[in-house]
Amino acid sequence: MSDRPMAQRVPAWQDVTGSSVLIPNRPKGIIHFIGGAFVATAPKYTYRFLLEYLASQGYLVIATPLINTLNHKEMAQEALNRFEQTCDRLYATGQLRKRGLPVYGVGHSLGCKLHLLISSLFSVKRAGNVLMAYNNYPARRSIPFVEQLSLLTEVEFTPSPEQTQDLIANHYGVRRNLLIKFQDDTIDQSLILRPLLEGMFPDWVSFRLLKGTHLTPIAQDIPWEVGQSFSPLDAMAQWVKQGLSRDLKSLTREVAFWLDPTTRL
Template identity: 30%
Template sequence: MIEFIGGSYLAATPQVSYRRLLEALSALGWQIHAWSYVPGFDHQLQANEAWRLFRQERQRWLESHSMDVSRQCRPTAGLEAGASRGAGPAVLRLGHSLGCKLHLLAPDAGRGCDGLAALAFNNFSAERSVPLLAEVGQQFGFRSEFSPSPAETLRLVSGQYRQPRNLLVRFDRDGLDQSGRLLAALRQRSEDASQLLELPGDHLTPASAGLRRRLLGEWADDPSRQRQVDGLARRIEAWWERSP
């Protein structure tokens, strides 16, 4: 099962903004839950909300299936997968940009999943991300920095995040990516098994709705975009299958 959080305002309609990627993963056999949200300044609050709703959706999924799904669990950090979250299918948390940060801030510190795939991790300050809003906040006395801040986020990752199995995907034309900083924070932990994968593309490579193809037909589509997204889904699947 995949629990997906998209990036920034793309995540308001993940079923549209990330349609190609989610369909490609679904075609590989994944059950997908995607969280819809509008970003705010309190990222910890939103991370808590996403975690809680994913947990509720997972419980509904279990209740709707009569088969014994506990056999699908895979080991993580020397414990039987699911031991800290109850019986259920193996869970991959998947995030893009800001969505990666929200997964990293989950209140279970990554214990309730079997791995994280972080696409184009972004951890900029509010001033860099929304400079006008940050300026207005300073003038009128309301919060103008994300909580936790970028530096605090990395400190929390290195000190409290407990999931050893992480795939960081960086795209070679992405000027917003901060996967290197995240990898450095992850590797400060003992028994870390994080990996970094660099692929062709830019920050928006994971976000493709295929709208031109759906509205105008195959002739209007860019086949290379579909190949990129399909290739990304296969690389995530390959890492998942071979990662201990």
């Protein structure tokens, strides 16, 4: 994929009813973004490059922050409520005028699970979901030191991984899905989710295996300024930066193209 100018100027970030929002001119769709555990409290910083790229492609981005708890059903409900409150405020203030725009869920890691729960437990209309590095491991594997805590009491998420799988199988209603797995991601469970979704929607599930790690979606295209002389440290930094930047840009363009195949990449 070649480097081409972004389709639109990146709009300024706004805080609307507690969500981080990017509003392009004449949006062609709305993205509800939910990030991963611990990095989704400030998505406009941790996922800045990814979200600004999507806004530059004409999508109104609403990133709802997460406060991590063991109750993922409540977290999903809170994320949905925040998203709907933000949409209502944008309509009320005239910042969003066109009704009926397609809504896409975009999630990373735990954010994937929350989008799956939103679309299984609540009455929502989604044009599609983008699920990056899906993770549905039990609490023992997901939370540091929880094994020591569970010596005293059993600790598990609500719903549990097994209950989540059942909810998806019986109630998930979003037909069009993009699953993204990164080659060097050891905690991704997309290969478990993929046959489940394909069994329900055999012609509507796309799967992409991309270079990168579980943390690729939160990578940033940060400039590295070389000193007066090019040192070995500069060489290493440039090499690392080029790899991270290449993986991140590949991800952003893959998502944008799936959302709209007419996107200029």
